[in-house]
Amino acid sequence: MADFLMPSLGADMDEGTLVQWEVAPGDTVRRGQVVAVVETAKGAIDVEIFRDGVVEELLVEPGTTVPVGQPIARLRECGEAEPTPGPAPAPATATAEPDTARVRASPAARRQAEALGIDLEALAGSGPDGAITLEDVGRAGSARESMAEAVAPAPAKPAAPGRPVDIRGAIAAAMSRAKREIPHYYLGHWVDLSPANEWLADWNASHPVAERLLPAVLMLRAVALAAARFPDFNGFWRDGKFVAGDGVHVGTAISLRRGGLVAPALKNADRHSLPELMDAFRDLVGRARAGRLTGSELLGGTITVSSLGEQGVEEVYPVIYPPQVAIVGFGTPVERPWVVGGRIEPRWLVRATLAADHRVSDGRRGALFLEAVTGLLQEPETL
Amino acid sequence: MKTDELERVMRTALAGVAPDLEFDELDPETPIRDQADFDSMDTLNFAIALSRALGIDIPESDYPHLASLAECRRYLAMRTG
Amino acid sequence: MSAARTTYREAVRAAIRAALLDDERVFLMGEDVGSYGGCFGVSKGLLEEFGPERIRDTPLSESGFTGAGIGAALGGMRPIVEIMTVNFSLLALDQIVNSAATIRHMSDGQFSVPLVIRMATGAGRQLAAQHSHSLESFYAHVPGIRVVAPATLEDARGMLPAALADPDPVVIFEHTSLYNLEGELAEDAGAVDLDRAAIRRPGRDVTLVTHGGSLAKTLAAAATLAEEGIEAEVIDLRSLRPLDDATIIASVSRTRRAVMVDEGWRTMSLAAELVTRIVEQAFYELDAPLARVCTAEVPIPxxxxxxxxxxxxxxxxxAAARRLTGG
Structure with missing residues (x-):
């Protein structure tokens, strides 16, 4: 018999109000099935169950508010016999969901995951009782392999068309790990792009098309220079402590036309001029899309930039790419009224955001870092 | 320059920039970036390839003329007179 | 070589007859094996052909005639003792376990007991609780005897001569539901090996391990599973002692899932032994819990x-296989 507890639907949730039950006693439930609707401070939320079984008893009436962790239903597990009438069972104490302690995975899956270095916790199980099977690990492995394939030089292979690049699994694993392990904090700042745009327009007007620059390169360069000044945003969280990067290698999130994205690194981005960086960036994008990155490029980033470009929304709240400790986001530039010298003027603005690892830095440091980035963009000639 | 010559140049330029896009499947009157994931880097590379092939400079202010294939053809025809 | 239509019953009879013809030391004894032709009709006609010296009706005393069989074997004969069902064999358990199985060991190899004991086993014919149990595991527990379970016509014909050739006691379990099994049998069918399990149907998704009377049900289940896209491999153990670990482990290592199908009761069963061996030898190959389909823990109704x-x-x-394959 297992207790189904009022779940915590957010770190700030202390209690929830049961709005309605979606199941009745005697119903068979499957892991992942919505069994109840719970009202929280954030609104009504569908609550899923985390194990298979049969609903034995609903302990809480709709309309009741109960603290997180209190049993709200009792579940008979698969294979468990119907209870026989007898002495009342000892009252269950409210504890954490027992099956969250250890991932349910088959021995073969565990061995294979260990061999491939795949984190079982990031996988969804398709086996009995939601257990992770060898096939699940294999799927994650081949997803990663196809990413590695994108990484490894593959001269004989024609580029992208029709090639099934299943990098979804790799992204899922990395992002699940990021959200599970990294305590992100977020900062945002509006940047007046006008100085940069004017500088860029001048540059591009006076250079042939092959030597022109994209705004994204200014942003990459600004982040690189700021990261060199603020080393606690440039490096990795490894084995419980921060390890500074051996240089400023700026990962750039590049979306692949067939879906998914990769974030290969521009090596030593703080030590290259804008035209050099532009060439390197162009080369990186081309090879990323042709599936010809090198392993060190793909894995070598010490900090990442995610830029939405021209077609997108104003603001991005990026997710840190583990084991890195910071990522800077740039939204799509927008023309907005802006107060300059006491007057309202139309200006091109971009929203810069920072997601950083709270284990390594604090908001105050983050603010200084983000200000450094935006300050550099105000003075494009210093880039 | 003849129209079919321009067409060939555009075809080659696009194939170099985005080998996974099918030229013939693009609607000529609709901006490429509305039909496919075609970003500013692609636009820039497209401009570079066209400018190299045709031996003309394409100022940044003219990039909007490269947005759709039909508009691009008209623009290049005008530029190469 | 041509094949003839026959039944499991006739195949066992043919095996006994051939043994009687081949070796004058061979004789058959048991309850009603003579005039009545055997409780399941296996020995019908043999009394007329071979006479009462070699087809011997015995009193209703399993301990007595099994002991006599052991004595005859020690004295150089090759007795085939038929015990009507495994349920009654418990009366001879002392002779089998304390004498037949131990004499080679206790005599330091000076004496052997080349005895063959055939007995019927299993349920399905409404013979109720005292005639229907499957107690193969009782015997498979005991060192010093070999235990086999023919599930096909070839094995019904071929295990007996192989058992007679074995210098030590062999217990042959014939499931009562099999006697009417019909099929083709090569006319020159003869002795088969007693050591290896057989893969009766190859498959890659799940291994179904069974023996004797459950083989047909298991093959039927495999056919149903195949319609659902689950390819089950069916292993017929054939030998219950010793168990052919190599075949079982190799199969499970391929399919990574296994269901034991055993008409014995689950607790302390042959199925339990198989599960243990798989876990001991192939734990890291497993991709799902092992499962057992056994008889409900009640006297057979x-x-x-x-x-x-x-x-x-x-x-x-x-259902068991489907569950293991995530279906």
């Missing part, structure tokens, strides 16, 4: 519907 409900069925095997 008399009413047909309750009897069937208690026994392993193709449906139960399908």
């Amino acid at each position: 008399y009413p047909a519907h309750l009897e069937q409900a208690a026994l392993p069925s193709a449906d139960k095997i399908v």
Whole structure:
């Protein structure tokens, strides 16, 4: 018999109000099935169950508010016999969901995951009782392999068309790990792009098309220079402590036309001029899309930039790419009224955001870092 | 320059920039970036390839003329007179 | 070589007859094996052909005639002792376990007991609790005897001569539901090996391990599973002692899932032994928990519907396999 507890639907949730039950006693439930609707401070939320079984008893009436962790239903597990009438069972104490302690995975899956270095916790199980099977690990492995394939030089292979690049699994694993392990904090700042745009327009007007620059390169360069000044945003969280990067290698999130994205690194981005960086960036994008990155490029980033470009929304709240400790986001530039010298003027603005690892830095440091980035963009000639 | 010559140049330029896009499947009157994931880097590379092939400079202010294939053809025809 | 239509019963009879013809030391004894032709009709006609010296009706005393068989074997004969069902064999358990199985060991190899004991086993014919149990595991537990379970015509014909050739006691379990099994049997069919399990149907998704009377149900289950896209491999153990670990482990290492189908009761069963061996030898190959389909832990009921409900069925095997494959 297992207790189904009022779940915590957010770190700030202390209690929830049961709005309605979606199941009745005697119903068979499957892991992942919505069994109840719970009202929280954030609104009504569908609550899923985390194990298979049969609903034995609903302990809480709709309309009741109960603290997180209190049993709200009792579940008979698969294979468990119907209870026989007898002495009342000892009252269950409210504890954490027992099956969250250890991932349910088959021995073969565990061995294979260990061999491939795949984190079982990031996988969804398709086996009995939601257990992770060898096939699940294999799927994650081949997803990663196809990413590695994108990484490894593959001269004989024609580029992208029709090639099934299943990098979804790799992204899922990395992002699940990021959200599970990294305590992100977020900062945002509006940047007046006008100085940069004017500088860029001048540059591009006076250079042939092959030597022109994209705004994204200014942003990459600004982040690189700021990261060199603020080393606690440039490096990795490894084995419980921060390890500074051996240089400023700026990962750039590049979306692949067939879906998914990769974030290969521009090596030593703080030590290259804008035209050099532009060439390197162009080369990186081309090879990323042709599936010809090198392993060190793909894995070598010490900090990442995610830029939405021209077609997108104003603001991005990026997710840190583990084991890195910071990522800077740039939204799509927008023309907005802006107060300059006491007057309202139309200006091109971009929203810069920072997601950083709270284990390594604090908001105050983050603010200084983000200000450094935006300050550099105000003075494009210093880039 | 003849129209079919321009067409060939555009075809080659696009194939170099985005080998996974099918030229013939693009609607000529609709901006490429509305039909496919075609970003500013692609636009820039497209401009570079066209400018190299045709031996003309394409100022940044003219990039909007490269947005759709039909508009691009008209623009290049005008530029190469 | 041509094949002839025959039954399991006739195949066993042919094996006994051939042994009687081949070796004058061979004789058959048991309850009703002579005039009556055997409780399941296996020895019909043999008394007329071979006479009462070699086809011997015995009193209803399993301990007595099994002991006599052991004595005859020690004295150089090659007795075939038929015990009507495994249920009654418990009366001879002392002779089998304390004498037949131990004499080679206790005599430091000076004496051997080349005895063959055939007995019927299993349920399904409404013979109720005292005639229907499957107690193969009792015997498979004991060192010093070999235990086999022919599930096909070839094995019905071929295991007996192989057992007679074995210098030590061999117990042959014939499931009562098999006697009417019909099929083709090569006319020159003869002795078969007693050591290896057989893969009766190859498959890659799940291994179904069974023996004797459950083989047909298991093959039927495999056919149903195949329609659902689950390819089950069916292993017929053939030998219950010793178990052919190599075949079982190799199969499970390929399929990574296994269901034991055993008409014995689950607790302390042959199925339990198989599960243990797989876990001991192939733990890291497993991709799902092991499962067992056994007989319900009740004395076998008399009413047909309750009897069937208690026994392993193709449906139960399908359900178990489906669950292991995530279906």
